[in-house]
Amino acid sequence: MSERLLNQTALITGGGSGIGAATARRLAAEGAKVAVVDLDGGTADAVANEIREAGGEAVSLVADVTQNAQVEAAFEETLQRFGRLDIMLANAGLFPDLVPVGECLEESWRRVLDVNLTGVFLCVKAALRPMRRQKSGVILATASMAGTIPMPAGIEYSVSKTGVIMLIRHVAQIYGPEGIRAIAICPGWVDTPFLEPLWEAFGGWTGKSALRAMAPLGRMATPEDVAASVVFLASEEASFISGTAFTIDGGASAGIPVQQGLLTRGYLRLRAGGRRLLGKSTPRPF
Ligand code: NAD
Secondary structure, X not given: OOOOOOOOEEEEEOOOOHHHHHHHHHHHHOOOEEEEEEOOHHHHHHHHHHHHHOOOOEEEEEOOOOOXXXXXXXXXXXXXXXXXXXXXXXXXXXXXXXXXXXXXXXXXXXXXXHHHHHHHHHHHHHHHHHHHHHOOEEEXXXXXXXXXXXXXXXXXXXXXXXXXXXXXXXXXXXXXXXXXXXXXXXXXXXXXXXXXXXXXXXXXXXXXXXXXXXXXXXXXXXXXXHHHHXXXXXXXXXXXXXXXXXXXXXXXXXXXXXXXXXXXXXXXXXXXXXXXXXXXXXXXXX
16 A cells, blocks of 8 residues: 555544445555444454554444434544544445335434434534644545435435535535535445345345446445545545545446436335335335
């Protein structure tokens, strides 16, 4: 690795798995000291241990991003440990129930928005404090291609990610003059445990081959693809990039009609035997 981020410090939420874990490893390999924050302390510990075994510096912290006191404690602990905060990736997220809005339970709607949007809001506020003191920093948040294209099922997820993009644009607009950059990353389909409910729900009909077909580049993203973009965006090489939604989707959003067609067809299959992840009831066919 190039050690592009030597002497920088980073905090990543949802750092125990998937995109967050790959990004934590990659930031550390580039020289950054990393706080791996997750609801699941076991996975966060494992990622931090892996980084330390590879010669890097990392700490694992448990926090639920929907709980402000826990978020503040994690940021405070990171600052005490590393002295400053240069990079923050608000990445923790929840997959939605695969039902259209008419069948979306209020409980599911609130839960997805709470984790995916309010969680990012709380982390952004906690990151701004040290970064404004330092007069520097990069705030990143994991939005999604689904934040720019409505999902045919699980619209609360799309709404939460559109909110993340707008929040990040606001941060870039207001705090840019203080030396702070802000970028929303918008991955397409990424091969992580996040999508397991999708494989179950689609019963193998569509699965990974269908998602691969949605990207003109012919594959799903790996978590490492996303991590590489985060390193670039956090680095000096991206010093004039701010306030944007940075797409990492293999060209999938360039082929919206194909993608929407596949997703909608997949959903039509799903509705017959659909299931909820957050609520208890089974969706009725509509
Ligand atoms: P993942 O399931 O592998 O990792 C998500 C992590 O977030 C888990 O470690 C989980 O414990 C943690 N988490 C969940 N709720 C939390 C909470 N309340 N507080 C703290 N941590 C919490 O999923 P992933 O694919 O790596 O997803 C990471 C982000 O990327 C999410 O925001 C997701 O919406 C987004 N995203 C994923 C994809 C994809 O296809 N996998 C595509 C676009 C965007």
